[in-house]
Amino acid sequence: MTSLTIYKRELTSYFAQPTAYAIIVIFLALSMGLAFSFGNFMRVGDASLEWTFFFWHPWIFMLLAPAVGMKLWADEQRTGTIELLGTFPLSTWSAIIGKFLAAASVWLVALLLTFPIVITVNYLGDPDNGAILAGYLGSFLVCCTFLAITMLVSACTRDQVVCLIVSVAICVTMVLCGYDDFTRELAKAVSPAAVEAVVSFGVWDHFRSLNRGLLRLQDLVWFGSFVFVCLLGTSAILSAKRA
Amino acid sequence: MIEVENLTKQFGSKCAVDNLTFTVKKGEVLGFLGPNGAGKSTTMRMITGFLPPTSGDARVCGLSISDDPKAAKTKVGYLPESAPLYHDMTVIGFLKFCASIRGLKGAANKTAVERAIETCFLGSVARQSIDTLSKGYRHRTCLAQALLHDPEVLILDEPTDGLDPNQKHEVRQLIKRLGKDKAILFSTHILEEVEAACTRAVIVDCGRIVADGTPAELLAQSGSGSLTDLFRRLTTAEVKLKSES
Numbered sequence: 415m416t417s418l419t420i421y422k423r424e425l426t427s428y429f430a431q432p433t434a435y436a437i438i439v440i441f442l443a444l445s446m447g448l449a450f451s452f453g454n455f456m457r458v459g460d461a462s463l464e465w466t467f468f469f470w471h472p473w474i475f476m477l478l479a480p481a482v483g484m485k486l487w488a489d490e491q492r493t494g495t496i497e498l499l500g501t502f503p504l505s506t507w508s509a510i511i512g513k514f515l516a517a518a519s520v521w522l523v524a525l526l527l528t529f530p531i532v533i534t535v536n537y538l539g540d541p542d543n544g545a546i547l548a549g550y551l552g553s554f555l556v557c558c559t560f561l562a563i564t565m566l567v568s569a570c571t572r573d574q575v576v577c578l579i580v581s582v583a584i585c586v587t588m589v590l591c592g593y594d595d596f597t598r599e600l601a602k603a604v605s606p607a608a609v610e611a612v613v614s615f616g617v618w619d620h621f622r623s624l625n626r627g628l629l630r631l632q633d634l635v636w637f638g639s640f641v642f643v644c645l646l647g648t649s650a651i652l653s654a655k656r657a
Numbered sequence: 658m659i660e661v662e663n664l665t666k667q668f669g670s671k672c673a674v675d676n677l678t679f680t681v682k683k684g685e686v687l688g689f690l691g692p693n694g695a696g697k698s699t700t701m702r703m704i705t706g707f708l709p710p711t712s713g714d715a716r717v718c719g720l721s722i723s724d725d726p727k728a729a730k731t732k733v734g735y736l737p738e739s740a741p742l743y744h745d746m747t748v749i750g751f752l753k754f755c756a757s758i759r760g761l762k763g764a765a766n767k768t769a770v771e772r773a774i775e776t777c778f779l780g781s782v783a784r785q786s787i788d789t790l791s792k793g794y795r796h797r798t799c800l801a802q803a804l805l806h807d808p809e810v811l812i813l814d815e816p817t818d819g820l821d822p823n824q825k826h827e828v829r830q831l832i833k834r835l836g837k838d839k840a841i842l843f844s845t846h847i848l849e850e851v852e853a854a855c856t857r858a859v860i861v862d863c864g865r866i867v868a869d870g871t872p873a874e875l876l877a878q879s880g881s882g883s884l885t886d887l888f889r890r891l892t893t894a895e896v897k898l899k900s901e902s
Contacts, residue, residue, distance in 0.1 A: 419757040427745050494741035498802070500707040501737075502758050503730040656708050 416504040420512030421519075428482075428520050437481055438524045444474050445528060461539030464625050467531055468549045472617055475557050476589045480581035482520050483564030484574045486513045487648070492572040500656070506649050514558075514565055514645060521557045525550060545627030552624030555637040556617050560585045562644035569651040592616020658683050658810050658840030659704065663713035666699050666864075673699045675864035676713070681857075683809070686836035688855035689844035692892050696864040697844040698738050701812050704842070705735045717810050731759070734803030738814040740796045744788040748779055748798050751787060752805060759806040773801040776831065792819045800828070804835075811835060813843035817850065829854040848884040851875075860891055867891040 428434040445467065449455050453466035460466060490496040499509055535541050564581040571577050590596045592613050601609050613619065620633040659681040666674040674696040681687045689697050702708040704715040706726045715722045720729040743751055752770045761769050774783055777797040782790060787798065796819065803811060816832065817825040825847075832841060832854045845851075851858045852872050860868040860875075868875060868891055872884075879887030 416758055419754065423743070423746075423754050427743070430745050493744070494737065494739040495743060496741075497702070497707055497737045497739070498741055498755075501705040501730060501733070501735045502755075503727050503760075504758060505727065 415508075416502075417508040417512040417515075420504075420509050421516050424486075424513050424516030425519055428516065433485075434482070434520050434523075437478055438520070438527065441474060441478055441524045442527055444478075445470060446531065448474075449531065459539070461535045461541035463531065463535055463541065463546055463549060467528075468553060468625050471553045472556050472589045472621060475553075475560050476585035477582060479521065479557050479560035480564040480567075480578050480585060483517050483561045484568055484577040484581065486517060486565050487568040487652070488572055488574045488577050492574075506652055510565070510645050510648050510652075514561065514641075517561045517565070518554075518558050521561070522554065525554060525557075542627060545625075548627045548629060549625045551629075552621045552633075555624070555634075556621055559588075559617065559637055559640050559644075562641040563588075566644045566647045566651070569648045569655075588615060588617055590616070592618030594618075658718055659687075659812075659842060660716040661700070661704065661713075662715070664700065664703055664710050664715055665712045666696070666703060666708065667711045673864055674703070674710075677861070677864070677866060679859060679866065679869065681810075681840045681842050683840050684837060684856075686832060686841045686843070686854055686856045688851045688858035689842060689861065690846060690848065690851065690858055690888065691844075691861040692846065695861045695892075697861060698814055699864075700861075701735070701814050701842070701844065705733055705812055706730050731806070732809050734806065734808035734811045736800050736803045736811075736813040736816055738818070740799035742787050742795060742799055745786070747784055747786050748790070748794075748801075749774070749783045751798065752801055755802045756805045761806065769805045769807075773804050776804060777801040778827065793821060793824045796820060797824075797828075809839055811839055811841045811843075813841065815845055816843055817845065817847065825850075848888060851884060860888060862892040 448470040449467045453470065455466045458466060487496075490499060532543075532546060535546075536543070560581070563584050564577065567581045567584070568574075568577045571580075593616065597609055597613055600612060620636050623630055623633055661677055661679050664674055664677040665672070677696075677700060679687070689700070691697050699708065703710045704717065704722060706722045706729060710723065714724075717729045718732045720732065722729045743754075746754065749770060752773055753766060756766045756769050774780055777800055779794065779797055779801060782794050787795065790798065796816070800813070800816060803813070811832075813832070817828050820828060829850060832843060835841060836854070836856065843854075855872060857869075857871050858875055859866055868878065868887065870878065875884060875887055876882050879890070
């Protein structure tokens, strides 16, 4: 299956260069650091990890996730290997899926490497491990959404830096959109209907419910459809560029 | 094996390829000559399925590139002009990846890669990372990728570009050898390659064919026995026409 071949190639490429390692190390340092400092992990004594640990993830992802995704199509277009991919007997869609899954796998590894905090919390207290698992799922889905957006942007440009900046801007907007403090300020300026429209673009509502351990279909559908639309858009942009 | 019918490509208002029609049969090596910007690379990109044509069609082994691209692409080995490669892979890693994409698995994959490495003289650099290779080796690695699945049709865009005289000779001999049972279309603006490797040649200018024949026929057409004269007469004439209007 060509998706699998592309997936293997991209994943090997990520781990053959310093990029993946640097991002994983920085993510681990930030997530743990924030949990123990601003998250007041020890003082709060809450074993659920909801506010001390998972809360920081969207904030970290909005800056770091695009760093993993920025090279996906920008590099191919810059080095000319897109011409190779375009003349191989594979569909654009299988290349998109393969690349997306490779980037998502890098982040999956990063998330899995945070296991020490789960062990810690199980040792120190009596957490609901199901909720923690749902929290990880929520984190992963937020990350995948940001990666899909980055992939869409990377199809538009040859320049990785432009891709990074634009993707970060979009992801920051999505994180701010649903955030309580921000919506409170917004509610003072616009109608409630407008506020709700803006909030629906934000990740918080869906992320928070997964964090609490609720596995709602609407959250999975929201994340899933966002990712799907971005990947579809990537396919459209790549075709349009050649027409 | 390659049938191009009224192939046209417009980029906005600019017509890069204008109603091109030609065929390449099995056992033929067609040289695609023309000045820069004549539309050679664009034509090749359309035949290989990278660019969709504005109108017209190209068929490879009877399979239309517009209607059945995936099947048509399996029949073609393509060497793009820039010889693009993944710089973070080794030569052998890259070729294994390409062979995998082509559907070759396990032992078939290994054999195909070994054969391609041997054909393109990459044995001494097989385990090196691509970004450490010289231009000649990079070009040959990209050529090797085109040969992996032993395609019936080869489309090579300036295959001797940037190679030293020894390497040029090797590649021309390779094209001649492969041309005996494949249909090969290769572009160049080195006119001596026409006599060295082609069974037929076509000169394009501004997206249109301005000459078509065997090397002997073209030499006769030139009047002076020189392809360069024929080339300059046919292609500069178009330039004169444009400046007059």
